[in-house]
Amino acid sequence: MTTRHLLIHGRVQGVGYRYALEAMAHSLHLHGWVRNRLDGTVEAVLQGPEESVAALIAWAKQGPPTADVSKVDVEDHPSIEQRGFLRQPTA
Numbered sequence: 648m649t650t651r652h653l654l655i656h657g658r659v660q661g662v663g664y665r666y667a668l669e670a671m672a673h674s675l676h677l678h679g680w681v682r683n684r685l686d687g688t689v690e691a692v693l694q695g696p697e698e699s700v701a702a703l704i705a706w707a708k709q710g711p712p713t714a715d716v717s718k719v720d721v722e723d724h725p726s727i728e729q730r731g732f733l734r735q736p737t738a
Contacts, residue, residue, distance in 0.1 A: 650679075650694040652724040655707055657717035659689045665734055667711040668703070672732040675699040679727065682735035690738070694727050 655664070665681045668691060672679065677695040684690050691707070693700050710716045 649697040649700045650724045650726050652722045653691045654720040655689040658715040662713035664689050664710050664714050669734055671706050678729055680733045680735045683737040
């Protein structure tokens with residue numbers, strides 16, 4: 648089981664990025680969450696098999712067609728207890 652923290656930069660708010668990331672996470676059977684941040688980035692924590700997490704990270708670097716991703720910061724993250732994938736309130 649792998650857990651990663653993502654911080655996605657660029658034009659990623661107001662373009663359906665969170666919804667698309669959530670749908671992709673569900674399709675890959677990942678656990679975690681995604682939210683907008685007040686600084687204009689999108690933040691996510693992903694947990695699941697390493698190959699599924701890697702697939703979502705690769706997708707995150709492109710995002711949905713309406714997004715313009717400039718950078719994705721990826722860091723290791725402690726394991727989470729949560730099951731499922733949620734959209735969290737803006738922080």
